[in-house]
Amino acid sequence: MIDFWLPAGLMLLVALAFLAIPALRGRKVQAEEDRTALNVSLYQERQAELQAQHAAGTLSLEQLEAGRAEAARELLADTEGAEIRRESRLGRWAPLSAALLVPLCALGLYLHWGASGKVELAREMREAPRxxxxxxxxxxxxxxxxxxxxxxxxxxxxxxxxxxxxxxxxxxxxxxxxxxxxxxxxxxxxxxARYFAAxxxxxxxxxxxxxxxxxxxxxxxxxxxxxxxxxxxxxxxxxxxxxxxxxxxxxxxxxxxxxxxxxxxxxxxxxxxxRGEPTEVPAVASAGPVLKAHVELAAALKDKVEPGDSVFVFVRAASGPPMPLAAKRMTVADLPAEVSLSDADAMMPQLKMSQFPQVQLVARISRQGDATRGEWIGRSPTLSNQTQEPLNLIIDGPDAK
The missing domain is CATH 1.25.40.10 (Tetratricopeptide repeat domain)
Known part of the structure; x- marks a missing residue:
């Protein structure tokens, strides 16, 4: 877990810095505010003292005004450069408390809802099971x-x-x-699994x-x-x-x-x-038709497919059930390929290519490995199931199905 906790600890230190620095700066701000308040208090005392002397007759009106002006200049000089600060203060301990509580709360929430279990599992998966x-x-x-x-x-x-x-x-x-x-x-x-479970x-x-x-x-x-x-x-x-x-x-x-x-x-x-029956069971297609095709991918699609994408080459009836009569499976990496399809490649023994005189040859690329739908397709025109010449089947268009 060190590969997780080390960067997490560094990020925590950065977060603490963001919270602690304002708290330290706040002490300087507090000192400036205290100094300004003291200067104002001294100014007010000086004003009161001048007023008392004028009332006692020791200061003339001109001297009173001159004293007040001098006290104001001194106050202005003492407070010059000081900025107006916040009206309310959080105090010294509020930011420091937040600096400690925020990461602790974040850690608690992470341990409750976070992905620490996944991180630990990933570490375990790197080791061979015993x-x-x-x-x-x-x-x-x-x-x-x-x-x-x-x-x-x-x-x-x-x-x-x-x-x-x-x-x-x-x-x-x-x-x-x-x-x-x-x-x-x-x-x-x-x-x-169902077969063995039953x-x-x-x-x-x-x-x-x-x-x-x-x-x-x-x-x-x-x-x-x-x-x-x-x-x-x-x-x-x-x-x-x-x-x-x-x-x-x-x-x-x-x-x-x-x-x-x-x-x-x-x-x-x-x-x-x-039973007294013949022991040899010939291949289903020994006396049936065979369709041959050279299957290739159009040059424009070579950058749009992956080598591991499934390729289904199959024969279906031109008029009849939509399911393939014979099919073979390969991958894009196998293309171009020579393919032969016959009753030996039938999906179901009772549904054979030899039973349908007019058929169509189809090649489909499916990233999901699904023969019924995919991304790219190539189709031949309708042809006889007795066709002897090899066909050139190019996968060149999007599968609209």
Whole structure:
């Protein structure tokens, strides 16, 4: 806390100086006022003495007037240069008392309503936590001090999940969604926490969240994994394989979870074989149309975007449901990029690009990571879903939606 209290102490000394200097100057002013009052009193006594001598006949009228004039000149000489001061005085102790009470009151108010807790928390956050419990405690303090921080609630939810506290995690993710909006990644994490909080039961509330997450981002990994689990548990092994294959397609090659997902796919195939059904589930787009595009950013917009801004490239029906039929997600840093879209990139298995002969290709930049709205957009003309030639798709205009 020394980095806070040192500048605070210096500022306090400056404030005390502003209050103490007038108090010290006030002593000089008081002395000047006392001296002036004494001179006036002596002048009045001299006037009375001259008047008494004139009444006794020792001074003539001319001598009386000359004496009065001489006394007036002496008074004027004694008081010359003295300024007219305040009519009322605070006294010696009032400014000094204020010099002490004001900073003490300010300190008390700061400790009651101020940000000392945030300063202390920032100091703690610079040090590595010694345990997961300590990290969770810090995050709990952080959201208590900053309840409007979506990032704080998100990381608190992840910390709760690491501690196997899914019910608490679900509440934290719900707060994060309420603050940051219904972003696909947050919805997927929220759905996962609900799934574990319900005893690994894929209920309707979890399905609603995963469906919404995939509408926003067809490659949202947590939702794909959960839907694969739901398919396996319900006996729909083909659905499980489909979702898990899509998940494998978006996971990095070095991801440690790839082995577990591949193992789940193999177990689903074994179940299909036990039923006497074909064990191979081909990729959804093996016999469907494929649209290819070269996606780039207009030169005029390069200074208006950030490398980490999300880029959604998707296909939607020219006449039909407004939701994307197939989509991929990247960032501005990936542009320019070659993109291929097919039924394998479908957001929902029952809604495929191959079902709509006329489609449109769209690329949207969204700083918030929302596929449904953004800042900049590029659109192709209406085209056939059987188009073979690669398209040149340029993001060049504001998103009016």
């Amino acid at each position: 345990s997961l419990e300590e990290m969770t405690a810090r995050l709990e303090r952080a959201v208590e001090l900053q309840p409007d921080s979506a990032e704080g609630w998100y990381f608190l939810g992840r910390s709760y999940m690491a501690q196997e506290r899914p019910a608490d995690a679900a509440k934290a993710y719900e707060r994060a969604v309420g603050l940051a909006g219904r972003q696909p990644e947050l919805l997927g994490q929220w759905a996962q 005893g690994k039961r894929f209920d309707e509330s979890v399905k609603v969240l995963t469906d919404e997450a995939l509408r926003g981002d067809p490659q949202e990994a947590t939702s794909l994994g959960l839907l694969g689990i739901a398919g396996f548990e319900s006996g729909d092994y083909r659905q499980a394989i489909d979702y898990w294959q899509r998940l494998l397609a978006v996971l990095p090659e070095g991801d440690q979870s790839r082995a577990a997902i591949q193992g789940g796919i193999e177990r689903a195939r074994e179940q299909l074989g036990a």
